[in-house]
Amino acid sequence: MSSQDIPEENLPAAQDDAHGAVRVADEKNPFADPGLPPHEHRRQDIDERAAKRSERTVALLFTVSMLATIGFIAAFVAIPVDEIVYIFPFGHVSALNFALGVTLGLSLFTIGAGAVHWARTLMSDEELTDERHAIEAEPQVRAKVMDDFRQGAKESQLGRRKLIRNTMFGALALVPLSGVVLMRELGPLPEDxxxxxxxxxxxxxxxxxxxxxxxxxxxxxxxxxxxxxxxxxxxxxxxxxxxxxxxxxxxxxxxxxxxxxxxxxxxxxxxxxxxxxxxxxxxxxxxxxxxxxxxxxxxxxxxxxxxxxxxxxxxxxxxxxxxxxxxxxxxxxxxxxxxxxxxxxxxxxxxx
Structure with missing residues (x-):
């Protein structure tokens, strides 16, 4: 039986939420707002041992980034610029260029992978909705934003997960050294x-x-x-x-x-x-x-x-x-x- 066969007075009434979205579909409003699905806790949210494993994984990725950056600098210093090596399947390539590319790519990739894994396993993943507001926010809205920020900072566990925090800072501090070292290649040092x-x-x-x-x-x-x-x-x-x-x-x-x-x-x-x-x-x-x-x-x-x-x-x-x-x-x-x-x-x- 279609909705056309049901008397209008027996159709469910359309309900609007605070955003004006229709909760129940009808002929006039055929697309209902399904709302957010029920939140499902991750294993790390309920098992501290799983959270510790994720923490160690993120710290390992940041540590690999630091080692790769050090490898980049070591390769730049130690490998002659004219050295050619055979690497399958690329064939004969510059040893220096290959080493710099691999170490810099690994350094950047592991920083990104560590940040993604941190966000997906340890940071809060609960979706929140909020009503849109005017560009010029009211004082209470600004206060709420600051509260939300503090809550987000707390849920990121940056202060609690010191191992992640310290290794992340180490990785981010070392990566710019790659650019500093590359500046040396802009030309020979003028000396005097x-x-x-x-x-x-x-x-x-x-x-x-x-x-x-x-x-x-x-x-x-x-x-x-x-x-x-x-x-x-x-x-x-x-x-x-x-x-x-x-x-x-x-x-x-x-x-x-x-x-x-x-x-x-x-x-x-x-x-x-x-x-x-x-x-x-x-x-x-x-x-x-x-x-x-x-x-x-x-x-x-x-x-x-x-x-x-x-x-x-x-x-x-x-x-x-x-x-x-x-x-x-x-x-x-x-x-x-x-x-x-x-x-x-x-x-x-x-x-x-």
């Missing part, structure tokens, strides 16, 4: 390489265009000449790395126009030598204004006054261009009297 160039006492100044040593008479007032240190050739395998630090520009200014005393003393008859590398992001400086003795970086318009120690007068550069002390040797050629006394190019975190 940024503080030294190929310039040294007695090294001849070579014209970049002609490849010949330079005499003072080769540099005329108002000109800008680019130079490199003696012995650095374009076919050298490290030419680009070295010229990026040692590139030099020479300018001749009337001595009476030079504002800084040290700048004058470090030159020779008004010939001044400065690093060509901009102190902003390392672009090569190439634009010279003869009347003002200013040089301009074409990348971001940083401007330096060569008559005043190459100080920054405009733009984003953070400090002056380093000056190279120069002189003339017994044969009349321009030479360096030392290396730059400060690092060339952009600032870096270790720079004094």
């Amino acid at each position: 390489k940024l503080r030294h160039t190929l310039w040294s006492k007695g090294k001849l100044i070579i014209n970049m265009n002609t490849g010949e040593p330079m005499r003072p008479s080769d540099i005329v007032t108002g000109s800008l000449t680019f130079a490199k240190p003696e012995g650095l050739e374009e076919h050298d395998h490290d030419f680009q790395n070295e010229i990026a630090k040692a590139a030099l520009m020479l300018v001749r200014i009337q001595p009476e126009d030079i504002k800084d005393k040290r700048t004058l003393e470090w030159g020779h008859e008004g010939i001044l030598a400065y690093s060509k590398i901009c102190t902003h992001v390392g672009c090569p400086i190439s634009l010279y204004e003869q009347q003002t003795h200013h040089v301009l970086c074409p990348c971001h318009q940083s401007t330096f006054d060569l008559s005043d120690g190459a100080k920054v007068i405009f733009g984003p550069a953070g400090h002056a261009l380093p000056q190279l002390r120069i002189g003339v040797n017994d044969e009349g050629y321009l030479e360096a009297l030392s290396d730059f006394e400060e690092p060339v190019g952009p600032a870096f975190w270790e720079r004094g």
Whole structure:
């Protein structure tokens, strides 16, 4: 018999709960709210020995994560980067990459598995319903939320299950070390390489265009000449790395126009030598204004006054261009009297 055959007065009345959901279906409301099923306790809820076993399982997973992280660091340090091994079914692979992948994957997986097992076996799994409320909660609602939070914190048993808590904190503390170790692979450590160039006492100044040593008479007032240190050739395998630090520009200014005393003393008859590398992001400086003795970086318009120690007068550069002390040797050629006394190019975190 269908509901259409039953008199309307004999049909069960639809009942609404606090949410407006229909508890009993009828023709007008064919979809009833079944409500929540009866809560079923887990074995860990009623058997403390089972709960202890789950606790040890979670702690074991977190411990494995810590050991895997330590293995990651050990593999990074101990395995040569060019070592190749055969691993079935992958074939010949990089031993370092394989070891790093396995240990890091195991470390992350066991943290996740431990957290999931903890939640499924020890944390409270009883479903609760609550009536929706306005965005701006009433004071009593906020108080209830805090009570629920405290209750949830209590039911998580974080304070009670100290073994889980301590191993979890250990795993979470060690995992970031993997990222810290990987940062080492961003490039070789600079050590003191940024503080030294190929310039040294007695090294001849070579014209970049002609490849010949330079005499003072080769540099005329108002000109800008680019130079490199003696012995650095374009076919050298490290030419680009070295010229990026040692590139030099020479300018001749009337001595009476030079504002800084040290700048004058470090030159020779008004010939001044400065690093060509901009102190902003390392672009090569190439634009010279003869009347003002200013040089301009074409990348971001940083401007330096060569008559005043190459100080920054405009733009984003953070400090002056380093000056190279120069002189003339017994044969009349321009030479360096030392290396730059400060690092060339952009600032870096270790720079004094």
